[in-house]
Amino acid sequence: MRARNFAVYLAAFVVATSAAMTSRLSAQSPGFHNAPNSAAQMKNPYWDNAQAAAGGKKLYSQNCAQCHGNNLQGMGPAPTLTSESMKNATPGDLFWFITNGDLSKGMPSWSQLPKQQRWQIVTFLKLKNGEPGQP
């Protein structure tokens, strides 16, 4: 009986958590890969840091190049990372997309990387897209 009660509480917790998260999702508006407006407001803490960008290059090689190519050219279903939409995306949009991914389209979430390292990758990508000074 106690086990059944526990299972009911657990199911209620999962349903309530999912509902709360779904309502948060509905607050999003279409941006770079459906990034919410708040993402664009995030500032890159390493925007002018050459060391951080070099670390981002290494992280890109380790985690991203296998799909997007060593020169960001894209491979198969993984798109190029030097497109117009990449150039137009804010650092915050990119950070949000790297963090969340697009699981249904094959882009994994990289949230297991510390956020400092995700910003390093953003710094590197922005640098490769000719925007070293964008915060």
Add this chain to the structure above:
Amino acid sequence: MEEPGNLEIEAKGLTASPQDGNSFLSGVMEFEYGAKGWWTTEFYLDGQTTANESTIFTGFRWENRFRLLMHEHRFNPVAYVEYEDLSGADKSYLEIVGFDSRYDALVPNRAASRERAHELETRLIVSSDFNGWNAAENFIAEKNLNGAPWEFGYGLALSRPLSLLASADECVLCRENFQAGLELYGGLGTTNRLTLHQTSQYLAPVISWQVRNALFKLSPTFGLTDASFPAMLRFGVSYEFAGFGRKLRKAFQ
């Protein structure tokens, strides 16, 4: 979760010297494939060797993990479903459920091998990342399909890289390649008796070291209750084959 198209092969080991019993070393080969961004599938082969007894293959497991939410949140749930076909002599202790205890390991291999368990293991894994820390909570419910009651267990883990920033240079021994953590796990009884009493409970510091595509793990594990092994050593090495699925498809085109 494994990245889509990647294959990770891991060799896991566990060794212990139970009081009143023979020392043993168990080994598990794990093949983990990222089928989709939200789905990872794994196949395990289990075996063990016990001093003064024998070396035996103990069975296999097939596991699937499904990410329940498509975006990152403060808490990220993953559903885990595993089928196990293992003999009673399995000593890999990948999970502790019900009243699993150190006394189970005292049964000689010859006798324990006669028992065959077809089990369904389910888990709800909830993980969260904050300030570089990763916290993961597991709730485990396991059912012997031959009719025994559901057995429950849990796992709590906290880990963090030693450095949150990546250095500019390629390096092997730099701090960002090391991760330290602590795990607490154990049984929670069965549907007939949900309790911590007479269950095994373990506390285990974990250190891991990433060298390119390889990951080494070491975890001295300490028993907290009478039913637990006083000490075990868990270790593992894994290697990730990036883009395995794509290369395989190419080879057959």
